[in-house]
Amino acid sequence: MRILVVDDSKAMRSIVMRALRQAGYEGHAFEEATNGAEALTAIRANPPDLVLADWNMPEMTGIQLLQTLRGENIQTRFGFITSESSPETRELAIASGALFLLTKPFTPDSLKTALATVHL
Amino acid sequence: MSGSGATIDSWMEASLEALRDVVVQACGLEGLELLAAADQMPSDLAGAFIPLAGEKDSAQVGLAGDLDARQRVCGALMQMSPEEAAELSTSDVVDAMGEIVNIAAGGIKSRLQPLLGTLTMGLPLFINGRVEATDRVETRVARVSAGGLELVVVIVRGREGR
Numbered sequence: 001m002r003i004l005v006v007d008d009s010k011a012m013r014s015i016v017m018r019a020l021r022q023a024g025y026e027g028h029a030f031e032e033a034t035n036g037a038e039a040l041t042a043i044r045a046n047p048p049d050l051v052l053a054d055w056n057m058p059e060m061t062g063i064q065l066l067q068t069l070r071g072e073n074i075q076t077r078f079g080f081i082t083s084e085s086s087p088e089t090r091e092l093a094i095a096s097g098a099l100f101l102l103t104k105p106f107t108p109d110s111l112k113t114a115l116a117t118v119h120l
Numbered sequence: 121m122s123g124s125g126a127t128i129d130s131w132m133e134a135s136l137e138a139l140r141d142v143v144v145q146a147c148g149l150e151g152l153e154l155l156a157a158a159d160q161m162p163s164d165l166a167g168a169f170i171p172l173a174g175e176k177d178s179a180q181v182g183l184a185g186d187l188d189a190r191q192r193v194c195g196a197l198m199q200m201s202p203e204e205a206a207e208l209s210t211s212d213v214v215d216a217m218g219e220i221v222n223i224a225a226g227g228i229k230s231r232l233q234p235l236l237g238t239l240t241m242g243l244p245l246f247i248n249g250r251v252e253a254t255d256r257v258e259t260r261v262a263r264v265s266a267g268g269l270e271l272v273v274v275i276v277r278g279r280e281g282r
Contacts, residue, residue: 008243011198011216015146018199056222056241083226086238104223105146 001028006039006053006062007081012104016052016081022108023115036060040068047076050118055082055089063096070097077118081106124176125235131228131275132157132260135181138227139264139273142220147196149267156263161251162272166190168217169274170225171242172232178239181228182247182274183221189269190217196267218244251276 003020007013017030031048033039037059039051053062060068066078078098082089085103093101100114140152167184185193188206194216195205208216221244229239253259253276262273 009215009219009222011194011212012219014198056243058243083223084241085226085230086233088238104226105142107145 001050002031002048003028003050003052004031004033004039004042004048006033006036006051006057006065008034008054008057010034012054012081016111019106019108019111023112025115036062036065036068039065043069043074043076044072047074049077051076051078052081053078055080055084055093063092066093066096066098079114079118081111126177126232128179128258128260128275128277130232130235131179131181131277132262132273134228134231135224135273135275136262136264137231138224139183139220139266141227142223143193143196143266146220146223147193147266148199149193149196149269151267153265154262155265155270158261158263159259161253161259161261161274163250165251165272165274166246166248167272167274168214168221168244168246169276170218170221170244172225172228172239173242174236174239177232177236177277179275179277181221181225182251182276183217183224183271184247184274185269185271187213189271192269193217193220193266193271214246218246255279 005013005016013032035057055062080101083104090101102114143149143152165184167182169180169182171180190213191205191208194213225241257276260275
């Protein structure tokens with residue numbers, strides 16, 4: 001399975017990938033993108049099995065990425081890992097087609113719990 | 121004092137609580153303890169700042185420290201040993217410090233929401249030098265210890281909440 005991690009912070013991409021390994025997803029292929037626009041290009045070319053995206057990023061935000069994908073009928077499974085945690089943000093994420101919104105700081109256990117809903 | 125319902129002390133209190141969550145939960149450090157508070161900006165500052173803005177109020181929240189403290193707190197975020205952290209490049213430290221304030225900003229938003237409503241986060245910025253505060257802004261500075269690492273928390277807030 002291919003998981004695309006989208007975050008403008010190199011440190012956070014590393015943390016997410018490490019947490020995925022610690023959560024039991026060490027056998028999967030991890031790919032990276034540094035913003036929504038870069039991710040959109042990668043997903044259009046070869047959709048991954050799961051996208052894990054930050055919300056606030058330059059070029060294209062995470063929610064813009066998700067809405068663009070759904071607007072193009074690209075139904076790749078999508079979750080947010082973000083410091084945004086307001087009820088409005090969560091509602092918008094889910095209404096736009098996200099499977100979950102995990103708030104930073106997070107643990108490998110909370111990531112595992114979120115991913116358990118995804119049926120990978 | 122603005123009519124926003126928050127003061128700069130509200131911002132500092134929310135920032136310290138949110139940063140405590142980050143250093144404990146994300147960095148694995150023992151805690152965050154206030155060492156001293158001041159109104160004056162340090163003469164030399166290196167750290168990450170993130171803007172938070174709403175209809176009623178706005179501020180920049182910063183986390184700064186000397187090179188050793190910056191490398192060690194960033195290394196802790198990335199679960200590195202002190203020896204590995206000492207090898208972190210400037211760009212890695214800039215990136216990781218920005219992520220620390222970004223995570224903290226989410227906690228600040230939620231803590232201040234009852235007073236200020238929705239705040240919008242900007243993208244983090246790294247400043248290395250002197251911040252010149254004008255009379256249009258008010259500032260608070262807190263020297264803190266995060267698991268023994270001495271850091272500085274800075275709030276720069278528009279007067280009258282602007």
